[in-house]
Amino acid sequence: MLIDMYMKCCSLSKAHQTFCQLPVWDVVAWTTMIAGYAEHGLGQLAIKFYDLMQSNGIRPNSVTFVCILKACGSIGAIQHIRKIQTEVEAEGLLQGELVGNTLIDMYATCGRPYLARQIFDKLPKRDVVSWNSLIKGYTESEQFAEVLKCFEQMKTEGLCPSSRTFVSALKACAAIGHLDKGEEICNEVERQGQLTKNPFIGCALIAMYMKCGALAKAQKVFDKVADRDVVMWTALIKGYVDQGHDNKALEIFEHMKVDNVPPNEVTFILIVKACANVRGLDRGSEIHAEIERQGLFQKDLVIGNSLVDMYGKCGDLAIAQEVFDRLSDRDIVSWNALIGGFIEHGFTRDALMCYEHMKLEGVSPDAFTFVYCLKACGTMQDVDKGAEVHLEIECEGLLTANIIGNALVDMYAKCGLLSKAEKVFDKLLVRDVISWTALITGYTELGDGENALQCFDKMHEHGIIPNAVTLLCCLKACTSIGSFDKGAKIHSEIERQGLLQTDLAVGNALIDMYAKCGSLDLAQQVFDRLTVCDAVSWNTLIAGYTEHGDVEDALLCFERMQSKGVYPNIVTFLCILKACSSIGAAQRGTRIHAEIERRGLLSNDLIGNTVVNMYAKCGSVNKAMQVFNKLPIRDVVSWTALMAGFTEIGQSEEVFYIFDRMLGEGIKPNPVTFVVVLTACTRKGLFMKCHSFFEAMSASYGVPPNLEHHSCVIDLLSRRGEVEMAVSMVMKMPFAPSSMLWHTVLGACRNTGSVQFGKQAFNNATQFHYNCSIPHMYPSNIYALQNEYSIDETRNFQIKTVYSN
């Protein structure tokens, strides 16, 4: 009795002392010691005492067996349990339920359901406890189908499941998503009136319905319970958070407070997570204040970590860092939460600095850390740092982790090192759809659509099913190389998977693919079949019609888009302005311009420049000038657009004047500016001016002349009949001449009757085109060649504005 008291009071040494002073050591004394040690998790000591007892010739009784089995179970000493099992059987004690059940329970605890089953089958009589212990074994080793089998079988044996049984069965239903069975058990529970009696069953029911996605049913169970404790409220909140209904979780949290149930640590962790998921910084800060008021911040590291995560996800990295610094204790999760926050909001440098800092503090990075770091290296295209991290991963032996391997492939692919990416890819233990997609994306981003699609074929050969991300990326590859056939094949896979209705990005990419491959009909058909569409869908269609010269349909789309209530964005206006300028539709352009002013979008530099360009293209230089003067910022594109307008209407002097003004404002000309200026010279036959601009562009402005610039000068020489100079310039320039350029020169030779230079030019032209394998360039004389093509005298110079959706 005294030993037992000391043991229970945690005075192990006093208990031991008392035991030593006993006059005789009977089985009860030994068993009390063993029970005490087992109780305090000192399994090894319990085993030692058990052995001592036996060497002292004392035979264990049922209670001794139960105690020593519990001790062995708590430390996973499976061999000891097996030894004790033979002793139990030798003593014939398996007949009594107590020892048998304990044996089953301990095998279950040690994750040996088959050993538990062996004992179970040997029992002469099985009660609910035996079944529960057996079920526990199956639950521990995740054999959920067995759990449900046991649940049914025990009932056919006439036994009534206890709350423990119900909880295990419900857990099994949740794990395998067996909603029907779960519902059946729910009805059984309610029939027995257990729901109101036992809060554990209620929690298990809520968790089961939530995991099966039956949110309303989970809520119904919750509503039926009269007095709900914190845990049940928390179980409901967890369900909503896990299912992605974070706002609903936050709502429940409010109800809970109205109901006067104070949240505990777990509730706070879940609620902070909900705030992080919805990026609700304000709400998150309020919860944070509440956590601080209750003094839970210092008490619980998990809460601290969840706050760092929340601030990081919400983009308030300063506060995230502050909270992180205030943590009294930090673990790898704290560091990862901060690093993850930095990465998500583009602070890649800070993320990598944090990573170095962490290592200096002696914290070892784990898989999560490495994945974050690789993402940072990929984003920055810093392959040196990436290779460094790669090496560390190899040193840690983490290369076998699939996610890390995929992140490595992605990093090398993002850095444009596809051979390196392929090398890592080949070494992966498992190549899943993500590994393949990372590689395909790498090739696509590099503009190498052929290799991307080849990769896609290989993936198919390996039996990997593409998903929405893969197919989206492959569509982009098809678009970039204009591969209609392949694109159509991918389209059929998209239909097979029903992605057109569920993934708008895929739908939009499909529209773009068909539009860029020239099939506006199919693009429109896909568009019409979308369940929802956004501004990107409309923009893609508008750009498609514009590219194919169908400006009427482009403008019609613009009208329809607005009547359907889709708000046009910057890209919409850029597309529609481009449509207007392509056909010189000044009136329509003016209406669009008014719309843009009304929305205050002229201040956007892309829009402003494109409006100037639109008026310039339509020949309305006054309007172009008016808008130009209104622009808040005038960059080289704005100035060039204005100059192009004056070039268009032949006012070259004005072009040169604007060029000087632009230089005066400290703006540097770009290659397009020189095309415009040189064209202005060509139009007026100003050879000296043209020559001096051409010489100055690389010497004074650092803009090396490209094919277009050469063409301007050669064009001018040809017009002036300077065929010798024109021909020699064509042959000297470091670019392959376009056929258009040859025609200009040959036309000049014909007009001036310069047979000698004409022949020279022709020989070069045919040789060049022969090299390019264009068979129809084999006419017998220069006149025949001349007649095959008409020379477009009015060359259209365009301001190239790069924009995308």
Added chain:
DNA sequence: ATAGGGTTAG
């Protein structure tokens, strides 16, 4: 016996 933090391809 019910409840707890962070990852990969667009």
